[in-house]
Amino acid sequence: MDVDDIRVFIPSKNYEASQAFYQALGFRMSKASNDLSIFELGKSTFFLQRYYDKAFAENLMLQLIVPDIEKAYRTVAAIEGHDFRFEPIKNEPWGRVVYLWGPAGELWHITELQAR
Template sequence: MQPTDFRLFIPSKDFAFSQTFYQALGFSKDPVNDQLCIFSRGECTFFLQNFYNKGLAENLMMQLIVDDINAAFEQIQSMGEVAPKYEPIKQELWGKVIYLWGPAGELWDITQLTG
């Protein structure tokens, strides 16, 4: 088996608001049906599902690697109330990171790797 892609299924507490959140973050939406959408930006894709489980959502963490952490932070700040919870850029051992919480409690680790 040779994998060609890996897609995560992200839960949503409010399916419509989650779609707005991910579009404001710069992802394009491609509806699959009334319960599922594919979001993409460049080569990165994931599914957003109209399904919510608190334990799953609040323990889900994804890392999104970017080439410009400052541009990512500006994008998040421009989201206004759509992105109510995030932390400023932090320096970690592996690079610079922004922690951004999605509408269902999912955590995005947006990282510009060092080196």
């Protein structure tokens, strides 16, 4: 089997607010339907859905690999007017990470991987 991509479906507590948040983060949005949007940044894509389940949203974790964690942190820290939270850069055994909780409670591990 050959694979080109894998896309996750992220829930939203407030669909329009989540759309605005991910655009503020730098993702480009295109509409797939009234209840589904596609977000792209570089070669990474995901779906945002007009669907919310608290237990699912708060247990969803994603890892976004970046080449420069300092630049990613500055991007996250500059976002204003959205319901989200994040922590400063942390050193983990696998690399440097910014933990970011999105508007529905989804947890992003924004990671600059450690050189092997």
